[in-house]
Amino acid sequence: xxxVTQTPKHLVMGMTNKKSLKCEQHxxxxxxxxxxxxxxxxxxLMFVYSYEKxxxxxxxxxxxxxxxxNSSLLNLHxxxxxPEDSALYLCASSQDPLAGGLYNEQFFGxxxxxTVL
Amino acid sequence: DQQVKQxxxxxxxxxxxxxILNCDYTNSMFDYFLWYKKYPAEGPTFLISISSIxxxxxxxxxxVFLNKSAKHLSxxxxxxxxxxxxxxxxxxxxxxxxTGKLIFGQGxxxxxxx
Numbered sequence: 001x002x003x004v005t006q007t008p009k010h011l012v013m014g015m016t017n018k019k020s021l022k023c024e025q026h027x028x029x030x031x032x033x034x035x036x037x038x039x040x041x042x043x044x045l046m047f048v049y050s051y052e053k054x055x056x057x058x059x060x061x062x063x064x065x066x067x068x069x070n071s072s073l074l075n076l077h078x079x080x081x082x083p084e085d086s087a088l089y090l091c092a093s094s095q096d097p098l099a100g101g102l103y104n105e106q107f108f109g110x111x112x113x114x115t116v117l
Numbered sequence: 118d119q120q121v122k123q124x125x126x127x128x129x130x131x132x133x134x135x136x137i138l139n140c141d142y143t144n145s146m147f148d149y150f151l152w153y154k155k156y157p158a159e160g161p162t163f164l165i166s167i168s169s170i171x172x173x174x175x176x177x178x179x180x181v182f183l184n185k186s187a188k189h190l191s192x193x194x195x196x197x198x199x200x201x202x203x204x205x206x207x208x209x210x211x212x213x214x215x216t217g218k219l220i221f222g223q224g225x226x227x228x229x230x231x
Binding site for chain 2: 004006031033039040041042043045048050055056088090092094097098100101102104105106107108109110111113
């Protein structure tokens with residue numbers, strides 16, 4: 001299994017809703033990432049989990065809350081989002097962020113298209 | 118401060134010709150470089166990478182060249198095909214931080230005309 005899966009594919013939510021995005025990989029990778037991407041812009045890093053511990057939070061607002069239940073799963077909990085948070089949310093994984101080089105090649109999931117009304 | 122730059126927002130080439138996408142970086146601590154391809158509404162797909170100890174890496178129609186002294190890399194696609202039309206991002210990582218963080222360029226939109 002060489003893919004990263006994400007659910008749901010599309011999500012529409014109101015500003016008062018609570019929802020969660022899910023990501024799964026079965027490649028034995030020890031790092032997982034959340035990115036936000038706007039149209040034709042590069043992916044913007046939000047969070048990094050390394051060996052199931054949060055290692056990077058890129059000053060993301062607290063209305064986004066990540067969770068890594070185990071080495072294969074990554075969740076992003078959403079609460080009280082704003083319309084400007086509408087974007088493609090991407091999950092990625094890499095083999096070993098501490099080793100660098102090719103072990104840092106990140107494999108992306110298909111993304112969740114989020115619309116906040 | 119943009120550490121990885123793709124100065125050409127777009128590129129148009131004829132099918133069968135060579136596509137050359139360029140990327141410049143400023144941080145000499147970067148030691149690994151990657152190219153990703155992205156179709157609309159999909160996640161980026163890893164294409165090819167190169168370590169700073171090499172100056173060339175080839176995989177089928179895709180070749181990446183690295184010029185460390187100029188802090189420049191390029192992706193060559195030969196021959197270009199209409200299915201190659203997508204946004205291409207170069208990315209860099211550095212061994213020093215060991216955080217797994219990739220620094221992405223702004224992307225170049227490639228259009229291959231039949």
